[in-house]
Amino acid sequence: MSFLQVLAYDANKQLENISSFYVNHILPYVKSRSSYTVVAAAVVAYFSYRVRKMSEIPKNLQHIPAVPYWPFMRSLLSGESIDHRTRKYVLPVIANSPNGLYLRPIRRGWTVGVAGPATMKRLLLRADDFEKSPIFAKQDSLFNKFMGKENIVLLNGSVWKKHRLIANPAFHRSMPVKLFGRLCEKMMLRFEKEGDGLVNVDVANFLQRFTLDAIGLAAFGYDFEALDCPENEKVDTYNSIMTGIQNAVYFIFPILEKRFLWALPKRRDLYRKLDDMNEIFYSVIQHKRDTLASMKHSIEDTEKDLLTLMLEANEEAVDADHRLSDLELRDNLAIFFLAGHDTTSNALTFALYFLAANLPIQEKARKEVLDIMGDGDDIVFPTSTQCTDMKYVYMIMKETLRMCPPAVGTSPRRSNKDMDLVGTLIPEGTPLNADIYSMHHDPNIWQDPETFIPERFASNGESESKAGRGLAWAPFGNGARQCIGMNFSLAEQKVLLSMLLRKFTWELPEDSINKDGLKIGGGIGIMHAKDMHLKFTKRF
Ligand code: HEM
Numbered sequence: 001m002s003f004l005q006v007l008a009y010d011a012n013k014q015l016e017n018i019s020s021f022y023v024n025h026i027l028p029y030v031k032s033r034s035s036y037t038v039v040a041a042a043v044v045a046y047f048s049y050r051v052r053k054m055s056e057i058p059k060n061l062q063h064i065p066a067v068p069y070w071p072f073m074r075s076l077l078s079g080e081s082i083d084h085r086t087r088k089y090v091l092p093v094i095a096n097s098p099n100g101l102y103l104r105p106i107r108r109g110w111t112v113g114v115a116g117p118a119t120m121k122r123l124l125l126r127a128d129d130f131e132k133s134p135i136f137a138k139q140d141s142l143f144n145k146f147m148g149k150e151n152i153v154l155l156n157g158s159v160w161k162k163h164r165l166i167a168n169p170a171f172h173r174s175m176p177v178k179l180f181g182r183l184c185e186k187m188m189l190r191f192e193k194e195g196d197g198l199v200n201v202d203v204a205n206f207l208q209r210f211t212l213d214a215i216g217l218a219a220f221g222y223d224f225e226a227l228d229c230p231e232n233e234k235v236d237t238y239n240s241i242m243t244g245i246q247n248a249v250y251f252i253f254p255i256l257e258k259r260f261l262w263a264l265p266k267r268r269d270l271y272r273k274l275d276d277m278n279e280i281f282y283s284v285i286q287h288k289r290d291t292l293a294s295m296k297h298s299i300e301d302t303e304k305d306l307l308t309l310m311l312e313a314n315e316e317a318v319d320a321d322h323r324l325s326d327l328e329l330r331d332n333l334a335i336f337f338l339a340g341h342d343t344t345s346n347a348l349t350f351a352l353y354f355l356a357a358n359l360p361i362q363e364k365a366r367k368e369v370l371d372i373m374g375d376g377d378d379i380v381f382p383t384s385t386q387c388t389d390m391k392y393v394y395m396i397m398k399e400t401l402r403m404c405p406p407a408v409g410t411s412p413r414r415s416n417k418d419m420d421l422v423g424t425l426i427p428e429g430t431p432l433n434a435d436i437y438s439m440h441h442d443p444n445i446w447q448d449p450e451t452f453i454p455e456r457f458a459s460n461g462e463s464e465s466k467a468g469r470g471l472a473w474a475p476f477g478n479g480a481r482q483c484i485g486m487n488f489s490l491a492e493q494k495v496l497l498s499m500l501l502r503k504f505t506w507e508l509p510e511d512s513i514n515k516d517g518l519k520i521g522g523g524i525g526i527m528h529a530k531d532m533h534l535k536f537t538k539r540f
Pocket residue numbers: 152153154164335336337339340341343344347405406407409410411412474475476477478480481482483484485486488489
């Protein structure tokens with residue numbers, strides 16, 4: 001997402017520059033001479049100049065190796081998948097780069113991609129030197145209207161700290177494993193009832209629905225009922241907003257919705273749907289605030305939703321300056337959906353694929369689960385302690401997140417001053433992005449990086465031996481800005497994987513497009529499988 005948005009911002013700026021150039025310099029000329037040929041030539045010349053400028057590496061960054069501008073852009077815009085793009089353009093450059101630093105095209109030219117363990121560590125752990133870039137907050141689009149401007153992901157400094165302090169307790173209590181268990185049970189029952197039944201389960205679709213119900217209920221007690229009825233109005237509203245905010249046309253030309261929304265009825269409809277959704281957000285916030293006192297003791301702490309816990313933390317804050325307003329609470333709820341829904345559902349889809357493609361690993365994981373949860377012919381939910389005991393399942397999850405990190409990079413950063421990043425000069429104001437995907441696939445960091453080997457994450461395994469070099473595994477980022485939902489997502493994944501392993505065995509169907517290797521979907525930002533149907537067999 002970040003790549004495309006930044007490009008879009010740039011394209012929009014170019015359009016605005018061009019239109020002001022036209023009005024100020026060309027229009028007067030046309031009026032006086034009526035010479036269309038001259039105007040056309042001027043426009044072409046201007047375009048060429050701007051395009052050349054965009055692709056030129058600034059002098060102060062020429063010491064950093066760069067991917068080839070046009071092939072890389074072509075790959076981005078044609079929707080080529082990230083695994084191909086990384087293999088073709090990024091890894092060969094990183095191979096000759098000190099500390100995994102390289103340049104790639106982005107906003108107004110270039111950004112520094114950070115794909116080495118030592119530089120990654122410095123970038124993510126020195127959050128004050130590399131603040132979040134304000135680019136997202138500046139835009140005016142459906143995406144920004146959904147995400148809002150007052151949330152944990154976008155803010156910096158003391159305001160960010162205030163948000164994080166209120167949200168931290170909600171994410172650091174025991175996780176709602178019973179809720180995840182109930183939803184998983186519902187999902188497993190539906191496997192048989194929909195489509196071709198167990199022989200051809202569209203797991204990507206089921207996991208999208210499972211994780212939507214999970215985040216709705218866990219974040220603010222709202223039941224989307226996506227597992228029960230995938231076509232209901234609530235799901236449709238949510239899905240159409242999500243599809244709408246990712247529409248590439250509006251990323252590339254945000255000016256369309258900024259200036260010409262009146263001429264785009266379908267787009268206007270999405271804004272109306274977003275207003276409806278905001279009403280739900282605000283009315284739930286109000287309702288929970290009103291009933292907070294009675295709810296405090298009537299629900300187990302582990303089953304309280306994130307909003308309730310944030311409201312409790314708000315009440316305990318020392319003064320009004322340390323509390324979050326309703327707008328800030330809304331913006332954070334929205335970001336929990338944006339950051340926590342697709343990421344977890346894709347991580348689970350990839351994990352199920354790797355277990356289907358590596359049956360001995362699936363069997364070993366099942367043995368661990370049965371040892372911990374017991375075998376039998378009834379559905380049981382794992383407890384938090386049992387989840388902690390699932391060491392091998394956790395190794396599988398970590399290896400999945402290495403090979404397929406759903407967030408392929410972090411949101412953009414900017415250097416606050418000239419600095420030395422592990423031997424390379426980074427001038428003040430340089431945009432930087434942590435490139436998690438490339439680092440996880442670099443053969444100079446990981447042995448045989450394209451092979452699925454959970455044992456890398458065993459104690460004394462390959463992963464531990466990397467510790468001295470910095471951060472070689474960072475699917476959730478790291479440092480102060482590390483993913484606040486990491487434990488939430490890991491618990492959700494462990495509950496689902498253990499329950500599925502106990503109830504079913506599964507494999508790739510004969511006609512699976514993934515039979516000869518995983519097919520990654522195109523697009524930018526969140527990484528997803530192109531199609532994931534699996535064949536399940538019941539154990540009881
Ligand atoms: C597999 C699942 C997930 C992955 C791979 C993931 C990945 C990430 C990454 C890489 C970052 C760091 C971004 C940066 O440094 O710019 C991040 C931050 C964040 N994530 Fe997640 N995430 C996941 C699940 C979740 C969930 C379930 C939630 C909430 C319910 C969540 C909420 C957030 C928030 C609020 C931040 C911003 C933290 C801050 O800046 O202080 N994420 N996530």
